[in-house]
Amino acid sequence: MNILFASQAIDGHFNPMTGVAMRLKERGHDVRWYTGPVFTGKLKGLGIPLIPFKRAIEHRADNLFELYPERARLKGPRAIGFDGEKIFASNISNFFEDIRDLQQEFPFDALVVDSSMFVQRLVSHLLGKPVVNVAVIPNMESDPLVPPLFFGFRPPRNPAGKALQTVAGQLSDKIILRPAHQSYRRQHTFYGQDVPKRGRLTDDAYRCSDAVIQAGTQSLDFPRRNTNPKVHYVGALLPYRRPGADVAEELPPGYSTTIVVTQGTVDNADQDKLIIPALEALQDMDALVIVATGGRGTAELNRRYPQPNILIRDYVDFAAVFESTDVFVTNGGFGGVQLALSKGVPLVVSGINEGKSDVNARVEYAGAGINLRTEAPSPEKIRRAVHSILAEPGWKERAQQMRQDFARQDPAEAAADVVERVLASR
Template sequence: MKFLVAATSAAGHINPLLAIARVLVEEGHEVLALTADAFKDRFTKSGVRHKAFSGKPNRDLSKIFEYFPERTDLEPGAELLLFDLKKVFIDVIPDQFQQLTQTLREFPADVVICDQLFLGSFPLLDLPREKRPAVVHCAISILWSARDDHAPMGPGLPPAQSQEQVSAYRQIFDGLQESFYEPVARSLNEVLASIGAAPVAQTVFDATVHRPDLYIQATVPEFEYPRATLPGTVRFVGRLPGSVETRLPEWARDIDPAKKVILVTQGTVANFDLGQLVGPTLTALSGRDDLVVLVTTGGKPATDIPAPIPANAYVTEFLPYDVIMPFVDVLVTNGGYGTVNHALSEGVPIVVAGLTEDKAEIAARVAWSGCGIDLKSNAPDPASLREAIDEVLQTSGYSEAAKTLKSRYAAFDTKAEIIALLTTVQ
């Protein structure tokens, strides 16, 4: 079969689709990736053909502040999410759709696989099913379609425990209509109308889940809030396969196996200021003879860390999680979805501190599942980090909950699930 992978040009969006593309290639299918130039090598090294976007979709969003310097002035939460949806994901729809349809003429795929915020798929989904390939959305974040308790997407509200709380959540949701949901819908439908596409009546969050022929949620049901009914498109597949990279830095040989290992990361998007989490964590754990601190900067040089690097810490731009994660005792993260799922699939408990993008929602699920502590901050102080890390290390409940989730991930044959779903999607 022929598969076309179309991905938003950010690592958190690319990584899940690269993992799926790799599985398909290994099974002998033909795969073409339509992504930014910046990610060409990652696909071609995995045996996936690559075609580069042009124009706006070709931006490398790891450099998002170069394209949108005004983003630094926005507060985490609805204001930042509204900006991102309009400027990063909605404005590019015409270019995405035009280049997607052109590529399909050159490469008549049986299935198109997009990340959940590749909204250029919406006009394609307007077509009758017999006149288009199957369209699959792959989650790069939590399951964000409407919840039973009416909690809005974004603020990280745990499941309501009473009717009073349900009413309170509904009030919050209604209060965001004028300032958030209506501006997003207006922007989305104006852009769709500009290319002759039909308006979307649902919220953008519901539409990305309900409209495709299949929606792949790359986690386990136990890491999602319970729902009375799931959207019919949703299928859980467990944790997607990690990178094929297995090389560790030379210093990895010097790690004392008797010491606890703390892995610290701010991912590859929200790592513009390593003083938010990496720096305070290094300060918090400096001088600890019982710990080894591993820092991955997501491509930033170590000199970008605005704190001294203590003797018990090692810093590198990237680490192969498949190799290192089984030896980690606590993950300290700002809440990247792929990283959190990778840790939990290995039974690693988490301290999470992140509020931008979707991170408050991911952090809330870490706390709700009992697998870690949500510091509810973008920039926690060293004392808070030290206290939280020690609590996770010393309180068995966190690691036990993480190990329980590990067994749930292990129950999935993820590669087989992906192949079965994508080769039979209607």
């Protein structure tokens, strides 16, 4: 079968889908990928042909401020609303026209699409193609028991909390995301598509897809009143690794405790948010502290923190290092959180922007880590949280329980099965 993958040109959206693509390729399917030219080299290495964006704007982690200088001045809800409209909703028609045209080059039998591209309804209804939606972020389908997006809420415990979240949900859907929703509806109306008025913007991808591959496990999600039979939790969707590619990390000997710190690969320009406070907090501990900078300021940090127990690198092989890690300090990137829990590592999470608050609320609700609930925690706050994780065995026990949940199936295998079942049903 001919299977078209489609994703944003953003590492956090593209990379988790590569394992699924390679599994389908290994099963004999002709897999090609519609995304930005930035991934030409990666796709060549995977042996998957690239069909690059033509009309669509290539939004990348490293060009957003160049494309939209005004974005640098926005924070909180205004930044969320701006990204929703400009980075995600504005490209829908461009994505669809590109995909409609590329059928001449590659008559695909099914589309496996990054949930944030929002073309599920158009491809399914206008092209008549099976669509498998891939959500590499937490489940964003609305439900009466699930808190509204972007506030970092946990499920309410009392009527007052429920009332607060109801108001916040209206603020999120009717004000923060209103420009994105208007853009979405306007572009679909152009193609004669009536978008249901009820529900939030992100619901439509769950409604219009034949199936949803949902990253993570139900134990890392909130309870739901309504179960969508299309949604399949597959575990930690991770970048493809060639068999035998695991390399043992050369770590300094003599440390019984290992702590890993990262501020991600997108929101890591200002290291005063998490990396530097974490180093200040942990530099004097009798522990090995490993910091992944994402390629920013590594040399300067090494000069500033020359202690023998601190190892600062551009990138870290988390899959290998987490096998001996005791605490993971992170800003809440969903991929890193899943990988840590799949290895049984408890977390200290910090971060609010780009949906991090919702990821971190799930970590807290699952009992797998301490949520600092701030974008820029103090060294003292980080130090207390790390010491708490190390001193109380319950954190490690809960993370190990979640490791068992993640280990129940091979994520790429389970996701590939979902795609093939959709193909068979059509």
